[in-house]
Amino acid sequence: MKNTFIGASIERREDVRFLRGRGTYVDDLQVPGLLYAVILRSSVAHGRLRSVDASGALHVEGVHAVITAKDMTSKDYPSGVPIVPMRLQPLPEFQPYEQPVIAYQKVRYVGEPIAVVLASSVAVGEDALERIQVEIEELPAVASCQAASKNHSVLFESTGTNRSLTFEARKGDADAAFKAAPYTRRERMRTGRHYGLTMEPRGVMAEWDAVNNKLTVSGAAKVPFFNRRILAKQIGLPESAIEMIENDVGGGYGARGEFYPEDFLIPFAAKHVNRPVKWIEDRRENLMAMNHARETEADLEIACRRDGTIIALRGEVHTDMGAYMRTNGAVGARNAPQFVTGPYRVPHHKVDSHLWMTNKTPVGTYRGPGRFEGSFYMERLLDMVAADLGIDRIELRRRNLIGKAEHPYTLATAQPTNAHDQTDSGDYEATLDRCLKEFNYASVSKLGGKLIDGKYHGIGVACFIEGGAAGPKESARLEVNDDGTITAYMGTASVGQGVETIYAQIAADALEVPIDRIRHVYHGSTGIVSDGYGAYHSRSVVMGGSAVLDAAQKFMALLRQAAGKRFGCAESKVTLDVDKVIGDGTSLPLKEFAGLTAEGAFLNHKHTYSYGTHAAHITVDARLGHIEIVDYVVVQDVGRAINPLTVQGQVIGSLVQGLGGAVLEDLQYDTQGQFLTGSLADYLLPTASDFPNLRCFVTEDHPSPINPLGAKGAGEGGIVAAGGCMANALANALQSFRVQPRDLPLTPARVWQLVQDARQ
């Protein structure tokens, strides 16, 4: 396969419509007869839902109907209000904690849906919300892991405990290793609650065709095929009667696209009133209704030899899960204990992870779930160990990074899901070397701890691996259009990462045609391939791209077969040249084969591991607690970069998200479970002026052996090590105060307090 387009920084074809304001996001859709849904959400964190009286709302002009749980307890719903099942790690222990699509006996978090108003406009619907009378008998709220662990107030009486599960990550015999260890260090650390806020809030539009018994749902993203399966079961329709359409999607980051209550409520509403219904989440809702993430506490202990070689890691992680187990809620809570060791060699590993249900917004994944948290813990420990043992912290990392000859290196196994994982390939130390070189570490590190012009300078370094390419399968289909161009249909989804261009590059090279012959790339919608999976765990290039390769092979085989017959020549003599099919001295335009289509697939059960190193140079104004980045370098090896321009975009984009989580973003609740960060003036996102000095270098030194492209999922590396790197830089800067940051985010008030406490 020639590589004309793979590896080239091709400008994205999807940019043209986005730049001209001609993207189609779900709120841009309009159909005749549309009703607008507005959701009444609980303002109480924990209570028994005694009654919902919507009669007042029904008298508001323009209100068509109000849906509550009562509408789902009819003969059509013999098992009552549907429950949203978990998609990943759907263990039986989690079942009692899954969320009903609408509150019906209890409310368990501020923001939980209680009723859905259907009205002629969103404004009228919001007016009507105020007329709905809700009676809730308040119960004591559980607003922290500590409070949850006491089990005084229990969210789910059926289980009697707020602990839904404990994961166990194990390798070797940690307790024995600790007994014999010459050096240990134990620390308690915390990461704050934040989430993958998307600039486009969520939205669903549902159209019910009662004549043909067909349901069309727009606003799908990430895992439309899986979501269709859930919806079909819940609403009592065969999957073939439901089409999920993915339009343009304004960001995902793990949070958008999972099955949320609204993904049932809106289609249900459309079917219930036999009118199309559209729901667009507003930002106030999004802050309290889109999956939260990352709130963990860890009590971890590391054991080393005197030369700094890590022997063992053990301890506990507690995750604040919010009120329900969401479709992918267990992922972060399992990843943190399992992958806390990151790129480091740790022979003995015993970390338990407790999942605590609290009266807060439920938790799901956010880019690098559990890995951001784990990296923070591990990197903080390593710098502390280095200082204790008098070993240079870079040298310490060198001694412990998994070596390139050690792949595949087996990571800890997580139970009860029997999750095994191993690295695939790579020279982790090489990215460390490259990062230090680009960062000019040799001279810049001399500034560590120095006070210059009123600011302390600090240097931090952190290494990471990023797991990607989750299987089990992905599909792609290539079809000849009437005009002889080719369309690629993908089972993966777009969340803005540039898949239309990337798949065109791969298909063009696989078929050896110019890229503009791949005229269209469609993605995500359930009507276009037989069996799709979606966009998550940085899999779109590896899984979707490899599926394209398989589809191209099958396409060429079919084309040769068809052309061989038409030309009366051997199949092996047939070639495709731009827009012509050439046989034994004769040719036909490709459009003569319009309709020819081949579907391919890629099956995979192993993860790719992209890897790299972060280095940060910061200054700290200790009197303000303000951190500024002077220079930040990320080096990431991605195995194979299909489009270097977009890969760099992923690294920088995910890095800035990581810096947001390290320094700015913090979802807060009071002790009564009242949600305090209700606007973008409270929940602070990075802006253009916050982190201007960032650089990244993408390398392709070690292709992945587990897929034909050699690529590795690379969308999450920039985020994983950001918290640990920044915290290490802060500790380095304030070393004269002996400050040890143990909590993220590193807000000015927190940094200032660290200095004050150190002065005491």
Added chain:
Amino acid sequence: MAIKFEVNGKPAEVEVEPRLTLADCLRHHLRLTGTHVGCEHGVCGACTVLVDGKAVRSCLMLAVQADGAQVVTVEGLSRDEGLTPLQTSFRKHHALQCGFCTPGMITTAHALLSEEPDCDADRVREVLSGNLCRCTGYISIVEAVLEARAAYKKAAP
């Protein structure tokens, strides 16, 4: 209330409630969906349009306040065919991913470059600090705007 104003050079007449924002009027009444709504409380900048030549948050303006005004949206800053120099620069620098913040970025950058074609990186960052992007991390956006200065300098009298 009946209001009359000019949108992208063409007259527009709509019947609106006083409480309708300019953003919603443009998107739903005039079907100019290029302007996006990301927060409805004046922080994210996705709704930025030009009113009488100045970049404003259209979610904080009532449509009735635009009566008699000249409004320009991202559609009005685009060509019928092809991309403008600013758009071309964005594409070259990969200054967009999901595209949701992009119309606001383009409109704000255009307003800035029209008045200050000599702006430096700090000024670009300062002005764009009122436009949130979650995908790109901003570096490529700033680079794109800086490269586009040349086209605005040529155009300046």
Added chain:
Amino acid sequence: MKLPPFEYACPTSISEAVALLAGHDGEAKPLAGGQSLVPMLAFRVAAPSLLVDLRKLEELRQIRITQDGVALGAMVRWRDILEDARLATAHPLLVAAVEHVAHYQIRNRGTVGGSMAHADPAAEMPGIAVTCEAQISVIGKAGSRVIAAADFFQGPLMTALKADEIITEIRLPAWLAKHRFGFQEFARRRGDFALAAAAVFYDDDNGTARSAHVGVIGVGDRPMRLPSVEAVLNGQKITEAVIAKAEAAASAAVDPRDDIHASGAYRKALVGVMVERALKAATA
């Protein structure tokens, strides 16, 4: 977050505006730039029955600079201040503060009158008004009156304005050549409301400071002058030791509460640093 229903009027004279406000039983609100009011409506924490749009009141858009000082019409926008070259010398402290206000798009619409009437305890304009002893001219159904800045701000988002009154003008006393000044603000991000800020000016009388004015925002329920800090400065040379005393006095003078962005203890310390740095800038 659609706005609640209201009626809308766009009067062409001040008297018409006042009559409209007076005729709605306290339920009408003036609409200036909308940058503070519209978000409140979007969150439905305010639900006026009538919005009186002041945009056609051209007489409120003037910036008049005379020997008596700087008079800002209530509808003067932040952008107008930043673009008026005269103000660099006519009132550099005002300009320094306005440079911190919000963002580009907001500065194109937001007004001084709107900011004053909204009275956010962390907003720059109220801080400047209090520090500089501004006079606020207002007009209502009972006629015109002038309110001193010290009396104007009464609590968070609360002012001395009656429901039928609008601000017409904010007058800052003349800026003297012998003034030394500094403005320091710290916010989480550029353009955010201040965690704390200090505006400071004094007369340099042959090296001795006189008539010191020290105002702070973000550390109480309204902008405040700090007389105890002014007392530290008056009659003194502004040395490092005096600045250190002033910093301590500033922290001691405030008692801010904890909130989601910062602890009270942090803001208390922070305001001291803001005063210290403002004074260092003044002496530079």
